[in-house]
Amino acid sequence: MTEHIKRYMHEDGTFKIVLVESTHIGRDAYQRLACSPIALSLLTQAMTGALLLISDLKMETTTQLKFEGDGPLGTLIAEANSLGEVRGTAKDLAINFDPLADQGLFQQAIGNGMLQVSRRIKGFDELYNSVVAIEGEIAQTLSRYFVDSQQIPTGIRLGCLLDAEVGVKGAGGIMIQAMPGANENLLFILENRLMEIGDLGAYFAKPNGCEEIMDFLFENMPIKHLADTEVRFHCGCSQARMERVLAGLPKHELAELAQDPAGITISCNFCHHPYQIPSNTLKSMSEEK
Numbered sequence: 001m002t003e004h005i006k007r008y009m010h011e012d013g014t015f016k017i018v019l020v021e022s023t024h025i026g027r028d029a030y031q032r033l034a035c036s037p038i039a040l041s042l043l044t045q046a047m048t049g050a051l052l053l054i055s056d057l058k059m060e061t062t063t064q065l066k067f068e069g070d071g072p073l074g075t076l077i078a079e080a081n082s083l084g085e086v087r088g089t090a091k092d093l094a095i096n097f098d099p100l101a102d103q104g105l106f107q108q109a110i111g112n113g114m115l116q117v118s119r120r121i122k123g124f125d126e127l128y129n130s131v132v133a134i135e136g137e138i139a140q141t142l143s144r145y146f147v148d149s150q151q152i153p154t155g156i157r158l159g160c161l162l163d164a165e166v167g168v169k170g171a172g173g174i175m176i177q178a179m180p181g182a183n184e185n186l187l188f189i190l191e192n193r194l195m196e197i198g199d200l201g202a203y204f205a206k207p208n209g210c211e212e213i214m215d216f217l218f219e220n221m222p223i224k225h226l227a228d229t230e231v232r233f234h235c236g237c238s239q240a241r242m243e244r245v246l247a248g249l250p251k252h253e254l255a256e257l258a259q260d261p262a263g264i265t266i267s268c269n270f271c272h273h274p275y276q277i278p279s280n281t282l283k284s285m286s287e288e289k
Ligand SMILES: [Zn+2]
Pocket: 235, 236, 237, 268, 269, 270, 271, 272, 273
């Protein structure tokens, strides 16, 4: 089952629309990370948001969203690249609490804090870094990012409907951006429809959910369908990358790790894939310091 970033445009060029399907991305994360329902819902939404952010990039770029707060979840990270590959993790993947009905789930899990958006263009060091305060849920915080850092009026909705067996029944997101010259009345109508659409996760659980969302939001409007990009959960970790991370440890710590002749096993934070690091590799890392 392939999923996509789907791009659309109002015929007069004043509204850009992006839809992201992420049901299977959420299911993949659930299989690899065995996270709690709360962590899975937020992780899937954050990964969907990261895909929305890379949707307009033409160059080979990686975008990382890092939400950091004083709540029990601690940190939530999602990283997507322009090839449509996405991964994510959280500090406490087992997070579990009884959510209050009058406050959003993300707000209760993350507390007060900041979102840092970093963009890396392939072959360059970090080029772009922007920080905004966390405001409401993930979707609202991302809208705030576009308004504050790029001055683009942006409406975002994200949804993740959970399933006891496969983790995620339906997930995805939509973003509507107003370009210069956008009709104020139309903007108002679209903002309202975005609020009224209901649970997006339930739409994405249906085979024709994308069409239903587009029909609900843009009924009788001339909308053009532009390009699609395939998306999938993918972690780019490797033995060499893990060794590079380890090589950053202080000399005495590497020497200590090298003591065990069996070496050590470390697992990737993003996909839990285990990597075996032999003791002689650790020894030569400490000797090179
Ligand atoms: Zn990995």
